[in-house]
Amino acid sequence: SSNWSxxxxxxxxxxxxxxKEQPDSWRNSWRNESAAAQLLAIDFNTALSSAGFRASSLDDARDHMRDLLYAANPSLFPRYGAVGTAAVDILDVIAPRELR
Incomplete structure (x- = not known):
């Protein structure tokens, strides 16, 4: 992908x-793990309340998360240019290891 996403x-x-498969109790608990999880939960709930998960709704969730992570740590989560990031680094922000 040319946007390195x-x-x-x-x-x-x-x-x-x-x-999508989890009960509301799990969703509520997960959303409180981090600011990134909360942001994703909002986007996921919006997608589920409309037409469901489509590529465009997941792209919106991805872009919101990228903006949040870039603002928090631009060197680890570059937003622009031909530089990737590791999925594990993203997951560490969404669900910090000390909470797992």
């Missing part, structure tokens, strides 16, 4: 599929 796409797609 592969790791973000993978994380968002997997989390969206998992989120």
């Amino acid at each position: 592969c790791a973000y796409d993978a994380v968002v797609t997997c989390l969206a599929a998992m989120y």
Whole structure:
């Protein structure tokens, strides 16, 4: 991909599929794990309340998360240019290891 979003796409797609299948109690608990999880939960809930998870709604969730992570740590989560990031680094922000 020319926008170097592969790791973000993978994380968002997997989390969206998992989120969709979980009960509300799990969703409420997960959303409180981090600011990134809260942001994704908002985007996932919006997608579920409309037409469901479509590529455009997942792209929006990905872009919102990328903006948040870039603002928090631009060197680890570059937003522009031909530089990727590791999926594990994204997951560490969404679900910090000390909470797992």
